[in-house]
Amino acid sequence: MPSFKSILAKPFAKRIYKKVQKWANNPIETQEKVFKNLISEATETAFGKDHDFISINTYEDFVKRVPIRDYEDLKPYVDRVVNGEENVLWKGKPLYFAKTSGTTSGAKYIPLTKDSMPTHVNAARNAILMYIHETGNADFVNGKMIFLQGSPVLQEKNGVQLGRLSGIVAHYVPKYLQKNRMPSWETNCIEDWETKVDAIVEETLPENMTVISGIPSWVQMYFEKLQQKTGKKVGDIFKNFNLFIFGGVNYEPYRAKFENLIGRKVDSIELYPASEGFFAFQDKQDEKGMLLQLDSGMFYEFVKAEDFFNENPKRITLKDVEVGVNYVMIISTTAGLWAYNIGDTIQFTNTKPYRVIVSGRIKHFISAFGEHVIGKEVEQAMKDATTNTSIRINEFTVAPQINPDSGLPYHEWFIEFENEPENLSALAKKLDASLQKQNSYYFDLIEGKVLQPLKITKIEKNGFQNYMKSIGKLGGQNKMPRLSNDRKIAEALKAFLLVK
Incomplete structure (x- = not known):
């Protein structure tokens, strides 16, 4: 009634x-x-x-x-x-x-x-x-x-x-x-x-x-x-x-x-x-x-x-x-x-x-190499790569790695999984393919061997929550930036890696 x-x-x-x-x-x-x-x-x-x-x-x-x-x-x-x-x-x-x-x-x-x-x-x-x-x-x-x-x-x-x-x-x-x-x-x-x-x-x-x-x-x-x-x-x-x-x-x-x-x-x-x-x-x-x-x-x-x-x-x-x-x-x-x-x-x-x-x-974009990747593009890439799979994501953020220990620079994706993929490199390939499809500058940089394809770094369970807590921004209206043009967040996240 x-x-x-x-x-x-x-x-x-x-x-x-x-x-x-x-x-x-x-x-x-x-x-x-x-x-x-x-x-x-x-x-x-x-x-x-x-x-x-x-x-x-x-x-x-x-x-x-x-x-x-x-x-x-x-x-x-x-x-x-x-x-x-x-x-x-x-x-x-x-x-x-x-x-x-x-x-x-x-x-x-x-x-x-x-x-x-x-x-x-x-x-x-x-x-x-x-x-x-x-x-x-x-x-x-x-x-x-x-x-x-x-x-x-x-x-x-x-x-x-x-x-x-x-x-x-x-x-x-x-x-x-x-x-x-x-x-x-x-x-x-x-x-x-x-x-x-x-x-x-x-x-x-x-x-x-x-x-x-x-x-x-x-x-x-x-x-x-x-x-x-x-x-x-x-x-x-x-x-x-x-x-x-x-x-x-x-x-x-x-x-x-x-x-x-x-x-x-x-x-x-x-x-x-x-x-x-x-x-x-x-x-x-x-x-x-x-x-x-x-x-x-x-x-x-x-x-x-x-x-x-x-x-x-x-x-x-x-x-x-x-x-x-x-x-x-x-x-x-x-x-x-x-x-x-x-x-x-x-x-x-x-x-x-x-x-x-x-x-x-x-202010939240990655253009360390002129690619101008935006939030919507990385979110779409994640959606493309995980739809119709058993992969479930808790949270993620992306940063450029300009000076890697070896090889070309790349985009580093920090991901906290709820349900991990069986094959991490296959997920990275899917993410990269989607990003290249959406962003022609990124495609050109990969194609021109200026960047190597993206790499995934796994974050431990509740790692992002603990990171937000460590900077006094847990809860309320605070949000995790989807991407950044520097390594400030990336460096802080090292404390919350799945494998230190």
């Missing part, structure tokens, strides 16, 4: 679906409207005055006046906001700072404002409602839902609350879901990740879990602990678990491992949230890519990744993008980020409507 809550969910889902279709079917007009609103609302801010917003009438005017910046470049303005000054990047003061760990700048403080905060919450809600509308499946709203996230305990800095984005969002769970959500507030506040996951296992075991959500690598840790404790597959422990919601990393390298841990296939919804904005969510089960959020107070620009480090790379808007091209995504938002490089690269899978996949990080 369907519950009152699941009956109500369907008409609500239909209403949201219609609303989403309206802007998704009018993408260019929607973005123009967002652009005009951003400029007019910020004209009287310090940033708006410094960049002559009052005389910006067109996108071309904006490009002339506002250069692309990353966090380091925007930091002088952010510091003023953090110090308590008003009307700097956006009207008034922000509601929160989302604190993230920057690679070069230590902690980063990303403002969240009265105008930007609701877009984070609504996008997550809409992703679930779009799924209900498409599948007709609303029964899961009656069960318990878990969101593996950072601690909701917030600090204060000059009158503005400060915390991890996932911890801030925990304060916005709608009332009708409060009784369903897990873990408990006390458990969610545990800072140590391993202690927290153990507590979550204890709390959730007796419950009717229907939705599980989080970054795949950390949900995997939760699933493994459940299995160790009970000796059962996750799908047998939670008979009604049928929806996995994830974001932050590509799910494909984890899919086979997850299906094995769960013991069956479950539907999944991919999200693309970040402290800077909630950019996209999967709106169709059978379509590749996530629907780009065009009506959420964010104006998008794109620069071809291959041109990004040129002197004056060409900036384009949505109307000029092409499917399959690797772009750096640039955003301007109601949180006061202006022509801001978030560091992600994306590719469009469709332009009717505009759907994207995250292809990597502009």
